Amino acid sequence: MKKVVGIINLQESNELVRELAATRAVEALPFAGRYRVVDFSLSNMINSGINTVGLMLPDFCRAILDHIRSGKDWDLARRRDGLTYLPAALPGTDARKGDLKDIYANLDFAELSDKKYVLFVNGSYVYNIDFQKMLDFHKKSGADITMLYKAVGNDKPGRTVVIETSTNGIVTDLAEVKEVRKGQKAVLGAYLMPVPTFAYIVRSTYERGGQDFLVDGIMRHASEQKISAYEHKGYVARINSTEAYYKANRDCLNPDIWEELFMNKERPIFTKVKDEVPVQYKETAEVKNSLIANGCIIQGRVENSIIFRGVKVGKGAVVKDCILMQRCDVAEGARVENVICDKNVMITKNRWLKGVETFPYIVTKNARI
Amino acid sequence: MRKTECLGMILAGGQGSRLKALTKTVAKPAVPFGGKYRIIDFPLSNCVNSGINKVGIATQYKPFELHSYLGAGTSWDLDRTDGGLFVLPPYAREKGGDWYRGTADAVYQNLNFIDLVDPDYVLILSGDHIYTMNYAWMLESHKNNNADVTIGVFEVPWEEAPRFGIMATDKETGRIVEFQEKPKEPKSNLASMGIYIFTASFLKKYLEEDGVNENSSHDFGNDLIPKMLNDGARLFSYAFDGYWKDVGTIESLWLANMDLLQETPPFELNGDWKIYSSNPSMPPHYVGPEGSVKRSMISEGAKILGQVDHSVIFSGATVGKGAKVFNSVIFPGVTIEDGAYVNYAILAQDVTVKANARVEGKENEISVVAENEVVTA
Numbered sequence: 001m002k003k004v005v006g007i008i009n010l011q012e013s014n015e016l017v018r019e020l021a022a023t024r025a026v027e028a029l030p031f032a033g034r035y036r037v038v039d040f041s042l043s044n045m046i047n048s049g050i051n052t053v054g055l056m057l058p059d060f061c062r063a064i065l066d067h068i069r070s071g072k073d074w075d076l077a078r079r080r081d082g083l084t085y086l087p088a089a090l091p092g093t094d095a096r097k098g099d100l101k102d103i104y105a106n107l108d109f110a111e112l113s114d115k116k117y118v119l120f121v122n123g124s125y126v127y128n129i130d131f132q133k134m135l136d137f138h139k140k141s142g143a144d145i146t147m148l149y150k151a152v153g154n155d156k157p158g159r160t161v162v163i164e165t166s167t168n169g170i171v172t173d174l175a176e177v178k179e180v181r182k183g184q185k186a187v188l189g190a191y192l193m194p195v196p197t198f199a200y201i202v203r204s205t206y207e208r209g210g211q212d213f214l215v216d217g218i219m220r221h222a223s224e225q226k227i228s229a230y231e232h233k234g235y236v237a238r239i240n241s242t243e244a245y246y247k248a249n250r251d252c253l254n255p256d257i258w259e260e261l262f263m264n265k266e267r268p269i270f271t272k273v274k275d276e277v278p279v280q281y282k283e284t285a286e287v288k289n290s291l292i293a294n295g296c297i298i299q300g301r302v303e304n305s306i307i308f309r310g311v312k313v314g315k316g317a318v319v320k321d322c323i324l325m326q327r328c329d330v331a332e333g334a335r336v337e338n339v340i341c342d343k344n345v346m347i348t349k350n351r352w353l354k355g356v357e358t359f360p361y362i363v364t365k366n367a368r369i
Numbered sequence: 370m371r372k373t374e375c376l377g378m379i380l381a382g383g384q385g386s387r388l389k390a391l392t393k394t395v396a397k398p399a400v401p402f403g404g405k406y407r408i409i410d411f412p413l414s415n416c417v418n419s420g421i422n423k424v425g426i427a428t429q430y431k432p433f434e435l436h437s438y439l440g441a442g443t444s445w446d447l448d449r450t451d452g453g454l455f456v457l458p459p460y461a462r463e464k465g466g467d468w469y470r471g472t473a474d475a476v477y478q479n480l481n482f483i484d485l486v487d488p489d490y491v492l493i494l495s496g497d498h499i500y501t502m503n504y505a506w507m508l509e510s511h512k513n514n515n516a517d518v519t520i521g522v523f524e525v526p527w528e529e530a531p532r533f534g535i536m537a538t539d540k541e542t543g544r545i546v547e548f549q550e551k552p553k554e555p556k557s558n559l560a561s562m563g564i565y566i567f568t569a570s571f572l573k574k575y576l577e578e579d580g581v582n583e584n585s586s587h588d589f590g591n592d593l594i595p596k597m598l599n600d601g602a603r604l605f606s607y608a609f610d611g612y613w614k615d616v617g618t619i620e621s622l623w624l625a626n627m628d629l630l631q632e633t634p635p636f637e638l639n640g641d642w643k644i645y646s647s648n649p650s651m652p653p654h655y656v657g658p659e660g661s662v663k664r665s666m667i668s669e670g671a672k673i674l675g676q677v678d679h680s681v682i683f684s685g686a687t688v689g690k691g692a693k694v695f696n697s698v699i700f701p702g703v704t705i706e707d708g709a710y711v712n713y714a715i716l717a718q719d720v721t722v723k724a725n726a727r728v729e730g731k732e733n734e735i736s737v738v739a740e741n742e743v744v745t746a
Contacts, residue, residue: 253655258652291653292654294668
């Protein structure tokens with residue numbers, strides 16, 4: 001993997017993730033108690049031995065910059081190689097939408113590296129994978145491009161590119177659908193190809209008016225390039241809606257998924273270190289089926305919930321089916337159910353707040369209820 | 370190197386033989402504490418929080434794990450271009466070399482390091498106490514008194530005084546008039562905390578004398594402090610009234626952990642005075658549908674499927690279904706299988722307690738299981 005340069009695309013359209021992504025990119029959304037979504041693609045690259053990584057910055061990039069800084073927590077602050085931020089194309093130079101113009105603007109990052117391959121990854125997916133196996137597969141398949149896919153277990157809404165493959169894993173058809181059906185092979189936004197192929201696709205597509213790397217770039221070149229598909233058999237979540245975000249977080253309450261994502265000794269998920277104290281449980285604490293991050297003080301009842309760093313749950317308070325982000329404070333006797341609280345929300349004494357399973361109620365940052 | 374006002378020196382070479390099985394493979398300062406820390410995190414974080422960012426750490430006994438834990442000092446923000454963290458193991462010279470023969474000798478043998486840093490003051494700390502303290506205030510007091518030495522002291526109950534090094538002081542000025550090592554009839558109940566600030570030139574002079582004195586045991590408490598007093602030097606006490614625990618024995622280590630579990634702990638880890646430590650890359654801990662946790666501290670990566678009460682659980686430990694853990698300290702990576710029972714115990718790193726097995730101590734006789742051991746039913 002020393003011969004691979006990684007590029008993480010942090011420009012997933014965030015229309016579907018309601019208030020949570022109003023001021024931050026989807027990839028910067030806090031996840032599973034202490035992470036941000038981008039930690040998965042970054043850690044996957046490090047764990048696979050890729051140590052030249054470019055991050056294509058989104059419009060709202062403060063959360064990402066503050067989170068990743070020098071890349072030290074991912075071992076990416078290095079003399080040689082390491083992390084490079086790839087800013088978006090200058091505004092005003094191009095009114096086109098889509099990610100392609102920004103890839104085009106940063107094309108020299110890949111071309112001037114001394115690497116042979118590019119691994120281009122969409123940063124809004126949650127999974128733990130060894131990309132080395134994908135590279136081995138790519139070499140063996142003799143294809144020009146290898147893309148990662150997953151045969152989906154359930155129907156899922158949201159625009160998705162699905163593929164059909166022949167028995168030897170070669171892609172025979174690519175199509176963009178509004179909703180994936182069970183059993184269809186959904187593309188996971190990770191593409192591996194030699195640097196010149198990548199540069200050729202980006203350049204020729206962009207210069208002919210293309211906007212989107214996958215739809216205009218890969219799909220338009222599908223007939224002239226040999227594309228193979230590598231299946232990721234493990235857990236995957238794509239964070240493209242509030243419901244998907246809520247569900248993916250709560251999937252981590254399944255010990256098998258928790259173990260698969262986070263407890264793999266060879267492939268840990270790295271994140272920004274905060275030096276919080278271990279969780280303090282008091283006499284009246286009652287916790288079931290929950291993930292609780294360090295720095296929390298728990299005196300009340302917590303069920304089926306994801307509790308981020310530094311949250312306080314007061315005596316007699318009830319937290320059920322919730323996601324409470326950093327530094328939320330649920331005061332004595334308060335009750336929250338099916339609620340996502342963004343950072344630093346205060347639920348005052350004896351207040352009740354309830355959403356529904358399929359439509360969690362969202363409380364925005366710093367709100368006091 | 371820029372001019373340094375105060376250099377920190379942590380004496381972390383002790384074996385900690387009274388911690389028995391817990392120091393079989395690591396030095397005492399590297400023994401885990403409080404769910405995610407190691408003992409040395411406390412003096413180190415105190416230094417950094419007090420604005421002391423050049424710190425030497427003298428190591429000797431089984432230093433490998435300690436060295437690898439300290440690394441370049443990154444976890445404490447001590448990986449710096451100017452100063453930072455210096456690990457000081459014994460080393461060979463032209464005419465052979467020596468082990469550190471005592472606390473003072475560990476500093477004496479590193480006088481060339483002190484010369485290199487060239488500080489005005491040297492703060493000497495030991496690596497076996499749990500407390501948070503602002504050394505900058507102590508340094509202020511040292512300067513105001515125009516002292517040669519300032520010794521941190523702590524009021525202990527009179528009946529316990531015979532176990533400590535006791536400082537008899539002038540009530541008005543805090544000047545030390547007499548030092549008694551473990552006295553039968555103590556003249557005061559102010560115990561030395563093993564925290565010293567020396568004016569650098571003064572310290573150097575005494576260390577050079579002591580280093581070549583063959584009758585000396587090369588110990589600050591036994592040799593240097595009494596000699597300085599005899600010579601009429603200006604020794605002052607600095608009284609500390611916060612939480613301070615010597616965790617040199619199994620019982621005291623266990624008790625200090627249990628102190629953290631009180632409804633209002635006597636010692637707040639959660640405050641502004643952050644204790645830094647090396648953080649494992651682990652997810653928030655998981656409590657299962659049948660799990661139950663009360664009066665406890667639990668760290669990242671732990672998986673609790675059974676019952677935990679009044680215990681400290683470190684990162685990556687597992688408590689199986691129906692297992693019960695009470696009044697215990699569970700180090701990183703321990704596995705307690707389904708139906709097992711652990712009470713009044715300290716389980717060291719990576720211990721396995723097999724299904725339905727029991728580890729049972731008593732309040733005054735804590736049961737200790739050494740690293741990697743397997744307890745069967």
